[in-house]
Amino acid sequence: MKEAAAKGDADPTEVAYLTDRVAINRGRRQTYGTQISCADGRAVTKPMVDPERVDERRRDVGLQPLEEYLAEVGKMCAADDL
Secondary structure (H helix, E strand, O other): HHHHHHHHHOOOHHHHHHHHHHHHHOOOOOOOOOOEEEEOOOOOOOOOOOHHHHHHHHHHHOOOOOHHHHHHHHHHHHHOOO
């Protein structure tokens, strides 16, 4: 799928989500911070590789900054607490 994305035949953001989901399901750390959970009404990321550079990696594949993503998902987490 990464090769397809490099050729423009697949969406790089979908590759990022798939990459992270597979990593988390295998007990590894994610690369792009796409896999989150809700805790106490807010969104939190599952473990990440090199979290200090996650926004660079997200930008490279066309994802919004992690803080913005967490704020959006956090609204759903807060709504679930109602």
